[in-house]
Amino acid sequence: xxxxxxxxxxxxxxxxxxxxxxxxxxxxxxxxxxxxxxxxxxxxxxxxxxxxxxxxxxxxxxxxxxxxxxxxxxxxxxxxxxxxxxxxxxxxxxxxxxxxxxxxxxxxx
Numbered sequence: 282x283x284x285x286x287x288x289x290x291x292x293x294x295x296x297x298x299x300x301x302x303x304x305x306x307x308x309x310x311x312x313x314x315x316x317x318x319x320x321x322x323x324x325x326x327x328x329x330x331x332x333x334x335x336x337x338x339x340x341x342x343x344x345x346x347x348x349x350x351x352x353x354x355x356x357x358x359x360x361x362x363x364x365x366x367x368x369x370x371x372x373x374x375x376x377x378x379x380x381x382x383x384x385x386x387x388x389x390x
Contacts, residue, residue: 283339290332297325310378311370319363327352 301324304317334348 283335287332287336290328290335294325294328294332297321297328299325301325311375312367312377312379315363315366315370319359323355323359326355330355 298321301317301320301322304321305314306317308314308317330348330352334345334352337345337348
């Protein structure tokens with residue numbers, strides 16, 4: 282049963298990581314390219330780390346918490362870094378494929 286769970290987690294992690302890497306390579310502008318490593322790859326690496334934690338917890342005595350801590354750190358830092366990269370790109374006025382909304386500085390009547 283443990284082998285089936287580990288195989289499922291590793292396969293899921295590999296698929297998510299591949300899709301995220303493919304998105305990073307194939308998407309056309311910075312803003313869409315930003316989603317590849319922050320969404321899919323984060324889930325993929327998270328699945329792989331959880332599989333590692335399960336494997337070493339079953340194989341050795343006691344729980345293996347190193348992988349869980351790395352997973353939590355990854356899930357906390359990836360969205361924050363993506364947000365900061367997106368804000369920096371907006372500040373630098375990096376071109377996007379999406380049309381820019383009009384500048385409405387005047388208040389509506």
